[in-house]
Amino acid sequence: GRKRVVPVDMGVREFSPVYVLRIFRQFGLTDQEIEDLLGGDMNILVTGSNGFIGKNLIAALASRPDVHILPFDSEDTQHDLAGTWLGGLVFHLAGVNRPQDVFEFQSGNVGLTAQVCDLLRSQGKATPIVLASSIQAVLDNPYGVSKRQAEAVLADYAAASGAPVL
DSSP states (O other), rough: OOBBBBBOOOGGGGSHHHHHHHHHTTOOOOHHHHHHHOSSSSSEEETTSHHHHHHHHHHHHOOOTEEEEEOOOSOOOOOHHHOOOOOOOEEEEEOOSSSSSSSSHHHIIHHHHHHHHHHHHHHHHOEEEOOOOOOOGGGGGGHHHHHHHHHHHHHHHHHOOOOOOO
């Protein structure tokens, strides 16, 4: 069977659609399966769009006429997300790493990941997700635990939908 959750080292300089397609091939997807997943024009949701990686990713993708970007950040709501998302590909870069309250790790890392997955499930699509997690996901501190739980949410989404999660 195909791998569904794969840890990938994605430096900012490597965030490109070509790089993402290369990763999909690691899952064993054929070019036709990749085209079927992404469609002709690529709609890309970028969570954490105002962060360092999000801004750089959007800048890199903005020059492509076949890419339609939906930026999503902390000032946006799930209603904003649900009202405009058409599927395609998700770069899930949003997360909380310096909260005022430790409980924000759960809502910002696990909660948002669950909301994105729930939205995709409600649309009935196996939308691929590229997650920017953390090397701290192996640690037992509140941040690491929340990142590990977010990864588990995505693993469940991948298992249920058949979507690649990177």
